[in-house]
Amino acid sequence: NKKSWKKRLLNDLVDKIGSGATPKGGKESYQDHGISFIRSMNVHDGYFNYKDLAYINSTQAKQLSNVIVQSQDVFINITGASVARSCIVPDDILPARVNQHVSIIRCKSDVLNPIFINNLFLNDSFKRILLSIGLSGGATRQAITKKQLEMLKIILPPISLQNEFANFVHQVDKSKVVIQKSLDETQKLYDSLMQEYFG
Template sequence: MRVKLKDIFDLQMGKTPSRSNLEYWNTTDYKWISIADLTKTSKYIFETKEYLSKSAIKDSGIKVIPANTVVMSFKLSIGKTAITKEDMYSNEAIMAFKDKHVINIIPEYIFYLFKYKNWEEGSNKAVMGKTLNKATLSEIEVEICSIEKQRQIVNILDKIMSAVDGRKQELQLLDELIKARFVEMFGNPVTNEKGWKQRQLGEITTKIGSGATPKGGKEAYQEEGITLIRSMNVHNGLFEYKELAHISEEQAEKLDNVTIEENDVLLNITGASVARSCVVPSKILPARVNQHVCIIRCNQCIVPEFLNKLLIDDNYQRLLWSIAEAGATREAITKQQVESLQIIMPPIELQEQFADFVHQVDKSKFDTMTFAPIYDIINLYLHTHFYQGRR
């Protein structure tokens, strides 16, 4: 049967107690969920980066999220979903779906229903943008089948997701292999215990610079056209194609000073994703970047793949974060700070040897670890059982 979410759940938003009161945050008392926590977790959420004190809970009036409750992000990054394994709290970008127990529902069924649902389908994107609200969510209808059928669906999807998790582990191991090879060949790029020559990044690049958001913001984005790279697309050693934006040629002309070229290194310079870096994939060209992403174009002295792996080395990431967190109002790295970064300069032949190793590992990753077919199967299965027909 189809039911509205408000008929089967109490929808509960979280809160963020005052950041100025350090007593609220200097604690490990009560777990407090953010979107970042949901991004890192799998089906169940066990840990959170931040905690609230007892006084924070009392003074703010924030409500507890009981164990075995489905939580989902509904602002900015919509659809990040998990199930609480114990009583927790959350910020205001996360909705908790507290079961009213009017019909039999298992949390895992709701987890899969929410996680793979297209929350923008059939909506007015111009109005909704990247934010849902409690009223909108409350009126959404979902398909609830018998408890036996729910268990059957969850069992099948658990098996599929187990295969996905196994592949993710293999990918992580391959990434660790690249990191280990970098350290073996070049050492710590911050302390430079191997004594390589060093130069400022501005001296070994032909371009360093960020772009801008076209006039009109997201309302100016198109389904096709010139690619506009945003910080959400740049991950460490990986370009994320999800939610890739496009702009018109007329808008792109206004950003000609930040035209992307093949083998450019991208570095996020503001916000929560600051310091993430990857090499631009050639298949998205032509492209531009917005103000949150910095283009780094190497000259003949340095190999782009080597520079990228240096920037995402754990030691160098800590350095970049220390620079970013020293910003006055938010995490940010300025153009001048990027230009002044000290970069080790091993012989170009050694850099190329390392880049060849990275390409071989990446070939293994993408030849054998593609998730697309599995996600297609999941979405087809969910569409069949959750989003079509009546039972």
């Protein structure tokens, strides 16, 4: 915080911090389609992993109405070996709910940008703080409580700067996709030529 920006408690900057539960019957109750059910295995640092995405029906979803996921929500894992991993919800999985191992953080848009806070969570020094909180209970299972999330001290640049940063991140991500596509096409061409000459 070289700019000496103000620090505020996360609780003052969000509309919601909350985690869900596993529907009755556990894994056996999951559906082939329906409402997305987010588990810690889906939340990775900076990206959402669609592999093994579970689904629940509308009755199960109704029981989790306190953890309805909204666009721009930030996910953070709060228990287990993947504690402190975070990403932003992709809109294509909505409607969705979360289980008890994942917390939703919903920013107040006039003071906190979700891309900014997610990147703060991914920052090495802040990640160490989150991981140390996860280990602080002394239990065998790593965990971050709702209260601990609420009490996190967050550096708070002006929202205009946060939005500028978010736009920059968005442009970088778009560039990464273009570069990756180009690399994939180059690899295909290389493989095709190798096959032609040496196959």
